[in-house]
Amino acid sequence: MITDFPDAKREIKKAVDAVLRQKVKQNAPMLSMVNKKTLHEGDKMGVLHADGRHIVSDLQYAQSEFTITHKEVPTLKPEDLLSRVSTAAEDMAGQIERGLFKTIDDSVKESGNTIPGNPELGPDSILTALEMISVDFEDDDRTKPVKPSIVAAPAAVEKLMEKEAKATPEEKEEYRKKEEAIMDKKYEEHMADLKSRKIID
Amino acid sequence: MSQEIVKQQEYKDPFLQRAIEHWLDTSNELGYQPLFCEWLITQGYVLKYSIKNTHFEQGKDVVAVLNDGTPCAFQLKGGSINLKRWRDEVKPEIDILIGGAIQHPDIDKAKTHLSYLVTNGEIEDNVRTEIVSLNEKAWKDTPLHVWTRGDLLNGFQNMAEGILPKDAITYKRLTDLIFADGTGLPDALKIYTFLREILQVEDVSIKKEQRKRNIAAAVLYASMIAGPYRARENHGSVVRILTILLSLMFYVVDKYNLEDRYWLASYEIVWGDLIATAKALEDEVNTSGFDASFTTPFDTDLIPFRKHSTISVVYPLKLSQLIANDDDWKTMLSSDLAQKYKGAISVWGEASLIPFIILCLTLKDVKGAEEAAIKLIKSALSQVLLFNGRKSKHAVGLVPPYYDLDFAVKLSFGMLEEEFDDSYKLSSYLMKPLIEMLALLNQRDYIAENWQEISYMHFEEFIPTDPCDYYLLRSEAGENRSTLPKKEKSWSELVTEANEYDGKTLPPTMKRFPAFLPFLISIFPHRANSETVGYLHKIVTK
Numbered sequence: 001m002i003t004d005f006p007d008a009k010r011e012i013k014k015a016v017d018a019v020l021r022q023k024v025k026q027n028a029p030m031l032s033m034v035n036k037k038t039l040h041e042g043d044k045m046g047v048l049h050a051d052g053r054h055i056v057s058d059l060q061y062a063q064s065e066f067t068i069t070h071k072e073v074p075t076l077k078p079e080d081l082l083s084r085v086s087t088a089a090e091d092m093a094g095q096i097e098r099g100l101f102k103t104i105d106d107s108v109k110e111s112g113n114t115i116p117g118n119p120e121l122g123p124d125s126i127l128t129a130l131e132m133i134s135v136d137f138e139d140d141d142r143t144k145p146v147k148p149s150i151v152a153a154p155a156a157v158e159k160l161m162e163k164e165a166k167a168t169p170e171e172k173e174e175y176r177k178k179e180e181a182i183m184d185k186k187y188e189e190h191m192a193d194l195k196s197r198k199i200i201d
Numbered sequence: 202m203s204q205e206i207v208k209q210q211e212y213k214d215p216f217l218q219r220a221i222e223h224w225l226d227t228s229n230e231l232g233y234q235p236l237f238c239e240w241l242i243t244q245g246y247v248l249k250y251s252i253k254n255t256h257f258e259q260g261k262d263v264v265a266v267l268n269d270g271t272p273c274a275f276q277l278k279g280g281s282i283n284l285k286r287w288r289d290e291v292k293p294e295i296d297i298l299i300g301g302a303i304q305h306p307d308i309d310k311a312k313t314h315l316s317y318l319v320t321n322g323e324i325e326d327n328v329r330t331e332i333v334s335l336n337e338k339a340w341k342d343t344p345l346h347v348w349t350r351g352d353l354l355n356g357f358q359n360m361a362e363g364i365l366p367k368d369a370i371t372y373k374r375l376t377d378l379i380f381a382d383g384t385g386l387p388d389a390l391k392i393y394t395f396l397r398e399i400l401q402v403e404d405v406s407i408k409k410e411q412r413k414r415n416i417a418a419a420v421l422y423a424s425m426i427a428g429p430y431r432a433r434e435n436h437g438s439v440v441r442i443l444t445i446l447l448s449l450m451f452y453v454v455d456k457y458n459l460e461d462r463y464w465l466a467s468y469e470i471v472w473g474d475l476i477a478t479a480k481a482l483e484d485e486v487n488t489s490g491f492d493a494s495f496t497t498p499f500d501t502d503l504i505p506f507r508k509h510s511t512i513s514v515v516y517p518l519k520l521s522q523l524i525a526n527d528d529d530w531k532t533m534l535s536s537d538l539a540q541k542y543k544g545a546i547s548v549w550g551e552a553s554l555i556p557f558i559i560l561c562l563t564l565k566d567v568k569g570a571e572e573a574a575i576k577l578i579k580s581a582l583s584q585v586l587l588f589n590g591r592k593s594k595h596a597v598g599l600v601p602p603y604y605d606l607d608f609a610v611k612l613s614f615g616m617l618e619e620e621f622d623d624s625y626k627l628s629s630y631l632m633k634p635l636i637e638m639l640a641l642l643n644q645r646d647y648i649a650e651n652w653q654e655i656s657y658m659h660f661e662e663f664i665p666t667d668p669c670d671y672y673l674l675r676s677e678a679g680e681n682r683s684t685l686p687k688k689e690k691s692w693s694e695l696v697t698e699a700n701e702y703d704g705k706t707l708p709p710t711m712k713r714f715p716a717f718l719p720f721l722i723s724i725f726p727h728r729a730n731s732e733t734v735g736y737l738h739k740i741v742t743k
Contacts, residue, residue, distance in 0.1 A: 014618070015288075017619075018620060019316060020653050021620070032535055035603075035622060035623075035624040035625070035626060035627075036604075036622060037623055037624050037625060037628065037629075038623055039681050040603045040675060040727070041663060041675040041676045041677065041679065041681075042663055042665075042676060042678065042679040043677060043678050043679065044679065044680040044681065044682045045680070045681050045682075045683075046664075046680045046681065046682040046683070047682070047683050047684075047685065048682055048683070048684040048685065049685050050685050050686060050687040050688065056680055112421070119532070129614070139592065140284045176563075187536055193655060193688070196689060197656040197657075197688045197689065197694050198287070198649065198650055198652055198653070198689055198690075199645065199649040199652050199690055199691075199695075200689055200690070201691040201692050201693050201694070
């Protein structure tokens with residue numbers, strides 16, 4: 001054989017893997033927002049809820065592929081390789097995000113925690129959503145609410161931005177007051193929840 | 202996996218021959234003694250005892266009985282024996298070997314035993330001549346038999362009985378292992394993978410007799426792998442290797458329902474070796490303390506990790522002795538020793554909390570030490586809350602027990618080969634067994650004070666589908682379970698739940714040989730869960 005450079009190849013592969021991971025993260029915003037934990041063994045994931053429900057599911061795989069022909073190898077440029085890796089990463093990210101949204105969607109529907117009438121994304125629907133969820137407060141401090149992130153289609157986000165840009169100072173102040181009132185309520189709920197966590201009997 | 206092992210009875214692998222030769226030449230008598238015992242078993246002897254390094258050996262390191270009931274006593278030596286050594290050191294011991302009766306309840310003292318001098322070196326001509334002369338005169342009725350390097354080499358090489366690594370990758374793995382530096386931590390994954398192949402763990406078609414031969418071969422290979430560490434008196438690493446070997450042996454025993462005759466004698470040899478080696482580490486610390494080992498400025502940052510590697514052997518040894526009703530466990534109660542081990546526990550990941558659990562289980566019923574024992578578990582729990590709890594500002598948190606010492610050192614020194622961006626906030630593998638221990642120790646007030654924060658945590662655990670998989674480094678089938686605790690928890694419910702973990706889901710050998718369990722959860726910390734910790738609690742509770 002012609003002398004190879006396996007160590008150099010290994011390093012290149014590591015760099016390509018790093019790009020793949022980074023691209024997946026970039027293309028899967030929801031995924032990049034959640035804590036990542038590695039599972040080291042097993043073939044199932046289970047959640048044993050406080051109410052005794054035990055939900056077990058198989059692990060979901062995300063996979064993609066790209067092809068480089070033998071003929072292409074001698075002339076393949078790094079940017080070509082990265083471009084194909086990026087395409088594969090987008091594909092995998094799509095699979096992961098779709099899986100994630102489906103899981104959230106199923107849980108939300110199951111718990112009935114949806115806003116009736118499917119309203120357009122806007123200040124009112126955001127406030128309604130805020131009313132419906134629990135909010136955490138960093139260090140249990142009222143001034144440090146951990147506000148949820150909004151994930152929406154680009155068009156919906158664009159519309160929301162337009163609405164915000166068009167809003168008058170009075171409308172903005174009214175929104176702020178409503179949000180603060182909700183946060184006051186949420187803080188009360190948070191503290192009540194905190195108090196409810198105890199050992200009894 | 203099975204395709205990677207080739208059985209060729211007649212074929213002598215030159216590489217393996219050289220490798221065994223290298224190992225034998227670099228071992229002392231303590232190093233080859235366990236394998237010698239294993240070889241005797243493969244030859245049909247029934248092993249009666251094997252003593253290491255004591256004053257009670259009466260010239261007999263190993264005693265075994267032949268098929269026809271003839272007792273045999275062996276004096277083991279390392280290296281060549283010249284006339285001076287023969288006269289000064291060896292002959293006086295041989296006189297006792299031949300002249301003193303074997304002290305063993307199963308052996309009739311009146312029955313003449315065969316005496317053997319065994320060495321992994323050579324016997325010089327003038328010594329050989331003197332032995333021949335003595336055999337013709339003073340020892341006429343009970344002549345001394347001599348086995349030297351060539352005999353041992355041949356015996357050990359035959360133990361592999363064609364159970365050889367087949368492909369280049371497996372050979373390379375073996376080469377890397379047997380020529381390791383010997384001063385560091387052994388590569389657990391490589392050792393585990395190699396021994397799995399030798400034991401043909403996944404091959405369901407193997408007959409039990411072949412399993413027995415595989416076990417003998419695994420003992421041989423593990424001895425070779427441990428060789429560089431023994432040479433450096435790196436006892437902690439030898440214990441790690443033997444724990445991996447025993448774990449895989451038990452897996453095979455439970456998985457394939459092997460009767461005792463196929464494996465028990467091998468287990469006893471390996472277990473005896475493991476305990477003796479752990480004791481050697483304990484003796485080293487007891488004699489010289491930790492500081493004698495820290496000699497360079499580069500040690501400073503590594504001291505917590507080096508101490509952990511020591512206590513992860515010595516503490517399991519003590520608990521193991523307690524379980525086995527061996528009073529030696531009480532050595533840890535001396536105030537001098539307590540001083541030596543002061544500050545030996547440090548926290549770098551959930552795996553580092555295992556010594557807290559083991560020490561607590563050992564001390565919890567010791568009069569005057571109960572509070573200290575409970576405090577250990579409280580400390581462990583508070584560390585989890587501090588690093589992984591709701592209020593933690595730590596980016597990663599305490600990493601799960603899947604990440605062992607080697608990972609922690611690499612993470613601390615920026616030596617990881619791959620990016621690590623996991624986060625374990627609000628998640629813990631050890632919190633559930635820790636809470637259950639505190640429940641069993643009746644620490645309601647402490648749990649109540651902390652429940653607010655505890656209740657936000659997700660209790661993680663792995664439940665293997667097949668209980669045998671507790672012995673595997675990684676199991677393919679099983680549930681990664683997250684338990685979400687109740688916000689409002691009944692104390693009596695918590696105590697009832699804690700009491701339910703009594704080992705019923707553990708594999709049979711784990712309950713038959715519970716003294717091994719402390720070593721297992723120390724070397725495979727991810728196997729510490731409600732079931733294993735709860736079972737340990739049950740068996741040490743009087």
